[in-house]
Amino acid sequence: NAGVMQNPRHLVRRRGQEARLRCSPMKGHSHVYWYRQLPEEGLKFMVYLQKENIIDESGMPKERFSAEFPKEGPSILRIQQVVRGDSAAYFCASSPGLQGLNYGYTFGSGTRLTVV
Amino acid sequence: EDKVVQSPLSLVVHEGDTVTLNCSYEVTNFRSLLWYKQEKKAPTFLFMLTSSGIEKKSGRLSSILDKKELSSILNITATQTGDSAIYLCAVISRNDMRFGAGTRLTVKP
Numbered sequence: 442n443a444g445v446m447q448n449p450r451h452l453v454r455r456r457g458q459e460a461r462l463r464c465s466p467m468k469g470h471s472h473v474y475w476y477r478q479l480p481e482e483g484l485k486f487m488v489y490l491q492k493e494n495i496i497d498e499s500g501m502p503k504e505r506f507s508a509e510f511p512k513e514g515p516s517i518l519r520i521q522q523v524v525r526g527d528s529a530a531y532f533c534a535s536s537p538g539l540q541g542l543n544y545g546y547t548f549g550s551g552t553r554l555t556v557v
Numbered sequence: 558e559d560k561v562v563q564s565p566l567s568l569v570v571h572e573g574d575t576v577t578l579n580c581s582y583e584v585t586n587f588r589s590l591l592w593y594k595q596e597k598k599a600p601t602f603l604f605m606l607t608s609s610g611i612e613k614k615s616g617r618l619s620s621i622l623d624k625k626e627l628s629s630i631l632n633i634t635a636t637q638t639g640d641s642a643i644y645l646c647a648v649i650s651r652n653d654m655r656f657g658a659g660t661r662l663t664v665k666p
Contacts, residue, residue, distance in 0.1 A: 474598070478654060486599035500599075507633060530654055546595060548656040 445470075445535050445549035446515075453555045454523045465515040466535030468518040470547070472496075475508060478530040478551070487531075490516055497499045523556045530554075559584040561648050563657035571665050575637050578660045580646030581628040584653070589631050592620055593645040595659070600645055603631070636664045 446465040454460050461479050475487040486500040490510040500510065505523075510516040520527055533549045564579045575645035580590065589607045604613045606622035606629055613620050618641075622630045633640055641664045646657040 484593070484600050484602070532654075532656075546645075547616065548645075552656060553653075 445484065445531050445533055445547050447549035447552050448552065449524075449552060450549060455555070455557055456524055457513055457522050460519075460520040460523050460527070460556075462518040462531050462533075462554070463515040464518070464533030464535075464549060466533075467537075468537035470537045470540065472505050472536045473510050474534045474536075474546070475516070475518050476532045476534070478532060487518070520554075521556070525556050528553050528554055528556045559650065559653060561655050563579075563644075563645055563646050563660050565660060566658065567591075567661045569644040569645070569663045569665065570636055572637055574664075575632065575634045576636060576662060578617055578633075578646075578650075579625075579628060580631070581617055582646075582648045583627060584648050584650040584656075586651035587611065587624070588649045588651060590622055591647045592631050592650065593647065594615070594617045595628040595645055596666050598606050598634075611656050623655075633662075636662075638664050 445467055449461050452460055462548050464473060471492055473490045477486040477487055478484050488501050488508045489497040492510055493512050505521045507519045528552045530551045532551045534546045562584045570576055589605050591605050592603040594603055604620045609622050609624035617634045622629045641662055643659040643661050645659045648655050
């Protein structure tokens with residue numbers, strides 16, 4: 442079981458470019474969560490998705506950020522027209538079912554985005 | 558390869574018990590260790606530990622880092638049912654942040 446796979450591990454983008462971050466959940470997991478870790482801060486929730494559905498996007502910035510989890514393939518976090526402030530580590534976690542104590546969360550290794 | 562190992566993976570106690578959760582790590586260029594409590598969709602930040610031997614406390618929770626042993630413990634005294642959660646340990650190195658698998662704590666009335 443390969444665990445939660447995120448790629449790329451490191452991504453460098455120039456200001457104004459688009460960044461695409463991918464997350465493949467653990468086998469059997471249908472729920473995906475995206476978080477942002479700013480330097481020396483805690484994790485900030487961004488969005489919670491099930492296959493083909495956005496369940497909760499209360500942590501997503503209103504502009505430039507979007508997420509999807511298609512029926513086939515990985516979940517994608519897309520950041521358009523990146524700015525320096527988007528530089529951070531982005532983590533994905535997956536779980537087999539509804540959020541709650543009965544289900545474990547497994548974190549990926551993260552994608553470190555650097556905007557130059 | 559860097560790794561973070563938490564133990565036990567699962568723990569069931571009764572209200573009033575004291576629990577100790579463990580986190581050990583092998584990373585290069587260690588900077589800090591963080592503890593989180595995860596109940597719903599977002600982990601709640603508990604502690605950040607950078608210096609060895611200095612205990613951090615918040616109510617019934619406390620944590621300490623041992624850089625010599627490459628480990629940290631999280632203690633919860635007088636546990637309550639509201640402490641039931643998954644407790645995550647994460648280690649920050651110069652270029653990376655890595656999570657452990659978590660300890661699932663269940664506190665029974």
